[in-house]
Amino acid sequence: MAASTLERPLAARPSTWFVWAGMTAFGVFLVGILVAVVVDSFGRQWFDTWLPEGLTTDRYTEAWDRFALGEVVGVTVGVAALVVVISVLVGVPAAYVLARRDFPGKRAIMLLFLLPVLMPPITYGIPLATVMYSFGLGRTLTAVVLVNLVPSVPFVILTMTPFIEQINPAIESAARMCGARTRQVFTRILAPLLVPGILAAAILVLVRTVGLFELTFLVSGPGSDTLVVAIYRGMTSAGGGEARQLISAMSVIYTATMLVMLVVALRFVNPTQLVAQVKETRDD
Amino acid sequence: MSGGGQQTGRATASLRHRLAERGIDPTLLLLVPGLVVALALFVYPFSYGIGLTVQPTAAMQEQWGGGILANYVAFFRDPFVFDSVWLTMRLALPAALFNVLASVPVAMVLRHRFRGKRLLTSLLVLPITLGTVLTAQGLLIFAGRQGWINRALLEFGLIDEPLKLVNNYLGVMFSLVITGFPFAFLLISSYLSGIDPSLERAAKTLGAGWWQRFRRIILPLLAPGLATTFVLTFVLAFSVFPSARLVGDAMGETRVMSLMAFRAFGEQNDYAMASTIALMMGAVELLVVVAVLGLRSLLYRGTTGGKG
Amino acid sequence: MSDFDSLELRGVGRRFGGVDALSGLDLTIKAGEFVALLGPSGCGKSTALNCLAGLLPLTHGEILMDGKRIDTLPPERRGFGMVFQSYALFPHLSVEKNVAFGLQMQGRPRAEIDSRVREAIALVKLGEHARKLPGQLSGGQQQRVAIARAVVLEPSLVLMDEPLSNLDAKLRLDMRTEIRRLHQSLGLTTIYVTHDQEEALSLADRLVVMREGRVQQVGTPDELYESPTSWYVADFMGYRNILSATVVSASGGEAVVQLPGTAEGGARLTGRAVGALAAGDSVRVAIRPDDFVVTQDASDSAGAGAIPGTVSVVEYHGREHAVGVQTGDTMLHARTPTAPQVGGAVWLTAPVERVLVFPESLDAVVPVEVAA
Known part of the structure; x- marks a missing residue:
């Protein structure tokens, strides 16, 4: 890193060195973990050596058949897509009202939407799962989708509310003054302006839903397990778990799925802009 | 409005007026689906x-x-159950604290423009794609008895026998840092970017050194963001479940509350006891959250630099 | 072009959570008129405009157009046009499409839309920018698009909410002329909200001065400028010196007042009493800076009527100088052709008929409620 391109040489202070050292350690762990899993998944046998003895892709076909991964991936993608669509349809209109209107009980409603995000998933997950089982929904896809809506809908509301707030309300007024009816204001004016925000929220919900373990685990069963849950079950199944390499192969499939979605997400939004607008230090 | 003696004399119009004053109109119906889901x-x-x-x-x-x-x-x-409160706190509090405190200097350094910033930011965000389960699997292989860490340390002669880095407290802590740190980092850097850079420049012209600028300008403006980030990171760490089971010592030093709740739910089928533990878990967490937010409002009353 | 004869507001009011943002607004607007609502921020002028537009539901009163109630109609069915302070252009649509939007909502044929849009864009002189997005235009150009978007519909009423306040000083003057020109050539009935008295005086046929949600005075620019009925309106009309004082004596429509912090018997002013005043009343005295005559020599001054003071500030204003004169606790603003020395002694006099003496209380002049 040539110092000339920096606003100020980063290496100038001991504190900076400390930060870099910490980040290097973090990076080593991160890359180590990732590479270890990938190497393991392609390894024929790997015990007391630096690298496994020989490489193979057999683990993938084996894991695919053994855990019915075709079905599991299908369930994962299907559940995620449904959850995304429902939470956007339900969450965006609610976010619109919360961003634009002042009415009695607004604070209480805000709190109601904030609670599921602040509470540990297990806290509401266990009573919710109990209710699901008592309604005969246990281990069904319906239950998995419903359970995932609990954090997703508030998540969409909480991310979309500030996004809608920053759209000048006079724009909607202007559309009305031009003779647009409520539906036209939504379809012709608001929808195009909301697309980036909805896209960002949708992709984050997708990533969250695919990664959410606790809630899905409580209500899913054979045929409704998502990928994370299948991996967990594989690692903890009776008799010390499945062969390590099979789990690794499954984990790599999971990460690849996730990575593809996140790369797509980052093309549309800068993650650091979700909480506040970023003003990068201008070099003037 | 109290008298209701509307001059219009038309019931519909005066009702319309009364509702309008309270801010009630048909747009509020858009809230209904969200409320139905929540209820x-x-x-x-x-x-x-x-x-x-x-x-x-x-x-x-x-x-x-x-x-x-x-x-x-x-x-x-029941000490077997009650001790889990302490065991959970012992993991979640230090993990959240570490993640928040470590994020501040990293976010400060990454705030400036430099070559390779995108790559570095992406690297920090990567663990989000890994998820807890893969992190657990990776830790078991990478930091296990025969993993690369121990192998390297043995090779360099720094240790005589493999360190026990997983299947204990340390393993869960590693996992919490790896999954929690990127999250804290993202939040902190967005709060940091919400602070007007000209404030720091103004302080510079007034003769403040970098530590004074940080201590007197950045830190007070960042304080509310730090509290929020701590709360959210703590919530994440507090509900630790897969990693406590997979890279921890599930019946021993990482016997966290969520594990106990799940044990009652899934293994003993005692839904009543499971709900009790789950609710107590919520109560304990809420206590910490309220304490932190209370401390925040006590210490800081100005407007925030960023949102929130 | 306007398709109504009169628009009547009867007791229009709007409350927000127990606070009256606007109350008891009675106003009749004739076709073709240009009415300005004038007042500081928070006086209810924008609330009044939004109520009229239908963007804010009323909590009191009604609005009638040629005797028919329109306050129950949603904004899109009132057929009014509006220009917003923040321009409120649709950021994802080009200039053309912004202007065409309203015509499309009316379901006009394509050919008609095209020709009317072209005309409107030409009217605001934005021909070469027709295909640009709002973000690529300057503030003044954006506001012209907003005006074109409002007038292209040939609305029966145009509402303008501080359309010039986001522009810089020079542009503001140009746009003011532009708005005046458009009004004169199109003859559209217009209601214009502003906090700038110069804007209101130069544009409007009639002015409505508002304070705390209530109307303070209604009249032509000339009436308001020459004979404000309260010191509040006077303050808006360029009476920069609004001085708290006490009446020493009052008789025959004239009052003698003493400025605070000056020696007993000194610094007295005689002025025209607006309303009934008696000795001992607290009053506000209003004088325009250019009505003061400044002399630097005691013997020149008109004897006992002159207020002695010390020059504390001198500002160069081209042909004349603005002078701040300290007398007792108050600073008086005056204008002179020659610059006096800072720190020097001066004497100020003002003709009796140009000094207005108002009762301190503002509520007394409000016709609806008389303060106890």
Whole structure:
């Protein structure tokens, strides 16, 4: 890193060195973990050596058949897509009202939407799962989708509310003054302006839903397990778990799925802009 | 508005006026689907769960007494269960604190423009794609007895026998940092970017050194953001479940509350006791959250630099 | 072009959570008129405009157009046009499409839309920018698009909410002329909200001065400028010196007042009493800076009537100088052709008929409620 391109040489202070050292350690762990899993998944046998003895892709076909991964991936993608669509349809209109209107009980409603995000998933997950089982929904896809809506809908509301707030309300007024009816204001004016925000929220919900373990685990069963849950079950199944390499192969499939979605997400939004607008230090 | 003696004399018009004054109009109907979801899937099960906690099984009542409160008696009296509160805190608090405190200098350094910033930011965000389960699997391989870490340390002669880095407290801590740090970093850097850079430049012209600028300008403006980030990171770490089971010592030093709740739910099928532990978990977490937010409002009253 | 004869507001009011943002607004607007609502921020002028537009539901009163109630109609069915302070252009649509939007909502044929849009864009002189997005235009150009978007519909009423306040000083003057020109050539009935008295005086046929949600005075620019009925309106009309004082004596429509912090018997002013005043009353005295005559020599001054003071500030204003004169506790603003020395002694006099003496209380002049 040539110092000339920096606003100020980063290496100038001991504190900076400390930060870099910490980040290097973090990076080593991160890359180590990732590479270890990938190497393991392609390894024929790997015990007391630096690298496994020989490489193979057999683990993938084996894991695919053994855990019915075709079905599991299908369930994962299907559940995620449904959850995304429902939470956007339900969450965006609610976010619109919360961003634009002042009415009695607004604070209480805000709190109601904030609670599921602040509470540990297990806290509401266990009573919710109990209710699901008592309604005969246990281990069904319906239950998995419903359970995932609990954090997703508030998540969409909480991310979309500030996004809608920053759209000048006079724009909607202007559309009305031009003779647009409520539906036209939504379809012709608001929808195009909301697309980036909805896209960002949708992709984050997708990533969250695919990664959410606790809630899905409580209500899913054979045929409704998502990928994370299948991996967990594989690692903890009776008799010390499945062969390590099979789990690794499954984990790599999971990460690849996730990575593809996140790369797509980052093309549309800068993650650091979700909480506040970023003003990068201008070099003037 | 109290008298209701509207001059219009038309009931519809005056009702319209009264509703308008309170800000009620048909647009509010857009809230309904969201409210239905929240009530049906959150409020109702939650109340149902509270009801369940006071319907203990006969076995529980026999063993612990206390009538309908037997589950609560069991929670506080049974050391196997109650100790999990302490075991959870022992993991979640230091992990959240570390993640937040470590994020500040990293975010400060990454705030400036430099070559390779995108790559570095992406690297920091990567663990989000890994998820807890893969992180656990990776840690088991990478930091296990025969993993690359121990192998390298042995090779360099720094240790004589492999360190025990997983299947204990340390393993769970690693996992919490790896999954929690990127999250804290993202939040902190967005709060940091919400602070007007010209404030720092103004301080510079007034002769403040970098430490004074940080201590007197950045830190007070960042304080509310730090508190929020701490709360969210703590919530994440507090509900640690897969990693406590997979890279921890599930029946020993990482016997966290969520594991106990799940054990009652999935293995013992005692839904009443499971709900009790789950609710107590929420209560304990809420206590910490309220304490932190209270501290925040006590220490800081100005406007925030960023949002929130 | 306007398709109504009169628009009547009867007791229009709007409350927000127990606070009256606007109350008891009675106003009749004739076709073709240019009415300005004038007042500081928070006086209810924008609330009044939004109520009229239908963007804010009323909590009191009604609005009638040629005797028919329109306050129950949603904004899109009132057929009014509006220009917003923040321009409120649709950021994802080009200039053309912004202007065409309203015509499309009316379901006009394509050919008609095209020709009317072209005309409107030409009217605001934005021909070469027709295909640009709002973000690529300057503030003044954006506001012209907003005006074109409002007038292209040939609305029966145009509402303008501080359309010039986001522009810089020079542009503001140009746009003011532009708005005046458009009004004169199109003859559209217009209601214009502003906090700038110069804007209101130069544009409007009639002015409505508002304070705390209530109308303070209604009149032509000339009436308001020459004979404000309260010191509040006077303050808006360029009476920069609004001085708290006490009446020493009052008779025959004239009052003698003493400025605070000056020696007993000194610094007295005689002025025209607006309303009934008696000795001992607290009053506000209003004088325009250019009505003061400044002399630097005691013997020149008109004897006992002159207020002695010390020059504390001198500002160069081209042909004349603005002078701040300290007398007792108050600073008086005056204008002179020659610059006096800072720190020097001066004497100020003002003709009796140009000094207005108002009762301190503002509520007394409000016709609806008389303060106890």
